[in-house]
Amino acid sequence: MNFIQQAYKGQNQWYLYLVVIFIVLFGWQFIGAIPLAVTAVLYSENMAEFSRAAENSFMTLGIDKNLFLFLMVIMFAFGLISLLLGVKYIHKRAVKTVVTSRKKIDWKRFWFGFIVWGLVSISIVASDIFFSPENYTWNFKPIPFFTLVIVSFLFLPIQTSFEELLFRGYFMQGLGTWFKNRWMPLIITSVAFGLLHGANPEVEKLGYVSMVFYIGTGFFFGITTLMDEGTELVLGLHAINNIVAAFLVTTDWTVFQTDALFVDTSDPSVGVEMFLPVLVLYPLMLILFSRKYGWKNWKEKLLGRIEKPVITEE
DSSP states (O other), X not given: OOTGGGGGXXXXXXXXXXXXXXXXXXXXXXXXXXXXXXXXXXXXXXXXXXXXXXXXXXXXXXXXXXXXXXXXXXXXXXXXXHHHHIIIIISOSOGGGGTBSXXXXXXXXXXXXXXXXXXXXXXXXXXXXXXXXXXXXXXXXXXXXXXXXXXXXXXXXXXXXXXHIIIIIIIHHHHHHHHSBSHHHHHHHHHHHHHHGGGSHHHHHHOGGGHHHHHHHHHHHXXXXXXXXXXXXXHHHHHHHHHHHHHTEEOSSSSOOOOOSEEEOXXXXXXXXXXXXXXXXXXXXXXXXXXXXXXOOHHHHHHOBOOOOOOOOO
């Protein structure tokens, strides 16, 4: 059974997806937000200040950056827990089925994506710092930085895993069983993934042209998932991408405002770095993965039909 067909191992009535989506949103945006809201209240001098911060950013209250990052990850942790519980107890199928079509999760794939993309990401940022040093300020503060590294490596994968298992796992499988094909889930989940990031401050600063990057990233992750019949590679890719973004370079206008090694002081602008990943790096990564893992039959895996399999006892 391929990755999308894993959904047939459980209950697939349309209303069950609505129930799980509601539970996920409740766990993510309500229950998970309670620790952040309580902390914000403690940092606020009055409710008026709290209300202003809620409309803009709670970081304006002076909450420690590492604490703020940790509290944000808690929200995603509740979302992830809600999603996995929904898969197990509402759809009545194994949690593993939303991760991979293999008999067990292939952690070697996770670490391959993690390491390779980590090296690529660090090399690109390091090159830009080397060739344009005037745009960066050294920001090393030992205790905040090493705390950030610990928080990033231990907890950011929770945030990225939630996004990947929700979009490339749960939604892609559900849409695949509804549309009976692969290309509609790929398009819908990739565009939705990009639109989810539309509220990021980068989009406000750079304009909607920046959505090319987010939607392009969604397609990269979606194609990788369909071709590899599992999410292990994209779990590694997404995790290291956000970890590097958190601890290497920060700015005062991106979603990650941290005690990173460098502060980018350049004016926000749309440059080649916006299109380089989508047009060059992502295709090269797909070629690398295809050769390493022997991907074949691209047309069928990306555009083919989805048939309901005959379920046998494992």
